[in-house]
Amino acid sequence: MNSPDPVPTPPTQPPTLPVTQSPVALALIVALISQVANVLETFGIKIPFTQEQVSALVAGLLAIGGSVMALWALWKRWRSPVQPLAFTQAGADAKAAAMQNKQAGRASVGAVLLLLLVVVPTMPMLLASCASLGMVAPQSTQQRIALALAQNTGLRNTSTYALQQGIIKASEGESIKAVNDQARVLLDLADTALSSDPAGATRNVDLAIALMRELQRRLEAKGTTP
Amino acid sequence: MSSPTVLLALEAALNAFAAGQRFTQMAQRATQEGRELTADELRQLRLEDDAAAARQANAIAEARAREAQKG
Numbered sequence: 001m002n003s004p005d006p007v008p009t010p011p012t013q014p015p016t017l018p019v020t021q022s023p024v025a026l027a028l029i030v031a032l033i034s035q036v037a038n039v040l041e042t043f044g045i046k047i048p049f050t051q052e053q054v055s056a057l058v059a060g061l062l063a064i065g066g067s068v069m070a071l072w073a074l075w076k077r078w079r080s081p082v083q084p085l086a087f088t089q090a091g092a093d094a095k096a097a098a099m100q101n102k103q104a105g106r107a108s109v110g111a112v113l114l115l116l117l118v119v120v121p122t123m124p125m126l127l128a129s130c131a132s133l134g135m136v137a138p139q140s141t142q143q144r145i146a147l148a149l150a151q152n153t154g155l156r157n158t159s160t161y162a163l164q165q166g167i168i169k170a171s172e173g174e175s176i177k178a179v180n181d182q183a184r185v186l187l188d189l190a191d192t193a194l195s196s197d198p199a200g201a202t203r204n205v206d207l208a209i210a211l212m213r214e215l216q217r218r219l220e221a222k223g224t225t226p
Numbered sequence: 227m228s229s230p231t232v233l234l235a236l237e238a239a240l241n242a243f244a245a246g247q248r249f250t251q252m253a254q255r256a257t258q259e260g261r262e263l264t265a266d267e268l269r270q271l272r273l274e275d276d277a278a279a280a281r282q283a284n285a286i287a288e289a290r291a292r293e294a295q296k297g
Contacts, residue, residue, distance in 0.1 A: 135246035136253045146263050147249040149271040154241035156278035161237045163285035165230050170289035177282050184275060191268060219238050222231065 063115075070111035077101075077108050141198065144205050145191050151212055152187070156180050158219050167222055179215050183208040248274075 080101070138144040159176045162168045168176070190204035248271075256263050 136250040136257075138249070138253065139257075140262065142263055142268075143249075143253055146252060146268060146271055147245070149268070149275055150245035150248045151242070153248075153271070153275045153278045154245035156275070156282045157241045158234070158238045160278070160282045160285040162234050163282075163289045165234065166289070166292070167230050167234050168289075170286050170293055173282070173286040173289055177279070177286060180279065180282070184279075188272075216238070216242075220235065222234060 066111070067115045070108065070115045073104070073108045073111055077105055141190070141202050141205060142194060144209075145187050145194075145201075148183070148187055148205060148208050148212065152180055152183050152208075155212060155215050155219065162219065162222060176215060176218070179211055183211045183215075186211070 138147045156177070159168070159173055159180070163170070163173045186204045186208035190201040190208070193201045193204070252263060252267050252271075256267075
């Protein structure tokens, strides 16, 4: 007696993720890079990035990697010939495979939600780290004054934006402007004393930078506090 | 995290980036020409800071007017 042709059934086990899509493999790669950096430091080879910059960069890269993987998962799900929730006549295996497809679909949606939760908040950090990475370090007190002036302008622009968006109140804006003005006075004094009193000029630049760092922290707190 | 605060964080990061780039352009040009920054370049930075200070003062005045309207 001839038996009917067996109905092809989807595999019961999902295929193993290739190394480029495995979160564990990605974590191992990052850990490996960190270890290489540690070894280089041991041999006296200086890496021109601070710990914070590297952390921010790695976090940003992981977020971008996660988003690419999420989109890739969505695309694969869309292109897959096996329909989710396709309960065929092929029995328990097909049902299990369909359930796995359904779970994969949920995972894709979860990955997109995770992407929104992770990528958006880490973008400022990534941008900030890139800002420092591409920047030339000031070589003299005069260049430090120039950089501090540009940064003071940037802080003023940020507080203007915060005021316009109603994120800070007018009183707080005034307090921020007073610090900006104070930093500017110190920088002007430093510029004036550059040739006659270099030590005093350096001291004034240090003070101005300290004021601006505090201001930056204040604005960052406004930008990260719900 | 609400969207205005996220945007503020982005704005702060972009402004820090712009400040770094502004300085970098000036410093690189000076280095290529084998000189320190000129008084004109520093004056330009001061003028930009003055303009930003004026916009800051306007924004404070507008915020104060909005707050007064709300009571």
